[in-house]
Amino acid sequence: MAPLNWYLALSAVLFTIGVVGVIIKRNVIAMFMCIELMLNAVNLTFVAFSSYFGDVTGQLFVFIVMTVAAAEAAVGLGIIIALFRNRESLNVDEANVLKL
Amino acid sequence: MPWTILFFIIFGGMAVGCALSMVAQRNPLYSAVSLIGVFVALACLYLTLAAPFIAAVQIIVYAGAIMVLVVFVIMLLNAEEEARRPYRLKFLIPVAVGLATVLIAEAAFMLTVGGAARPDPVPPKVAEVGLTASVGTGLFTEYLLPFEVTSVLILMALVGAITLARRTQVIGVAEEDLAVAGGAAPSLEAASSGDRIITPGDTEATGQAMAREQIARGEAAAPARHGEEEKEGE
Helix, strand or coil, X not given: CCXXXXXXXXXXXXXXXXXXXXXXXXXXXXXXXXXXXXXXXXHHHHHHHHHHHCCCHHHHHHHHHHHHHHHHHHHHHHHHHHHHHHHCCCECCCCCCCCC | CCHHHHHHHHHHHHXXXXXXXXXXXXXXXXXXXXXXXXXXXHHHHHHHCCCHHHHHHHHHHHHHHHHHHHHHHHHHCCCCCCCCCCCCCCCHHHHXXXXXXXXHHHHHHHHHXXXXXXXXXXXXXXXXXXXXXXXXXXXXXXXXXXXXXXXXXXXXHHHXXXXXXXXXXXXXXXXXXXXXXXXXXXXXHHHCHHHCCCCCCCHHHHHHHHHHHHHHHCCCCHHHHHHHHHHHHC
């Protein structure tokens, strides 16, 4: 197998790209997808450690993280729909106050 | 060169390329397609790590369910390309570049200096860690409580998503309308019993019913109606 460090480096690069995307993107759906990318980068480290240490716990954790990501997707997209209904825009700069 | 290293280079490059493309695209739909590419590449990497169950779940849940939901919302909201407007907070761009540099430097430091002293852990001889049987055994014996808590979380997310996405305003008006029509104005209900069915999302029907209500009840209910309509119109 490829060395463990390679997988960790790839995960760090993917996580960094996700962070940069969240910071520079202004479309709320694009920011949402960058958060999904960060979750996947962390999952890669879990699976790599689990495989190299021969312990199944890391893969169970990945399973839980995927479930939480699915729940987050449902609620987050509901919030995005409500936001678009109220603001008529997906730009996060428009949504800077709590009241309408 | 062993096959796993070759596969790592291929799919790792595909993952990084698709991730960069996702951030660079301005159209959210293209970003979504690039993100699906990242998910597929990661699933292939999980296969090289001898975790076929997680790879299958990655394809089914992420590339299947979640991305279909995202693409559905993108098309529902008719999200156009981001306008190339000037950033209001210009200082965020150098901040992003600086933070990315720090993060990469930190990871590189940990991987070269910090991890050099330690040898790589030796993979076990029999690769049955990632198989469905071992994952299921772990999930339903030792980690049963997190599994059940996750199911409660899914239920809460279901209720929360439905609550967030429905149109509460119009449903409230329709219910009030039905109650008033049934109790206070039986003649009106008898006259208009033909089109009594008001679906929650049907604003035209509810609007006509509201108008009839106001005519029947005089001006008493008018201020409240105006208030609601103003709130909705904003």
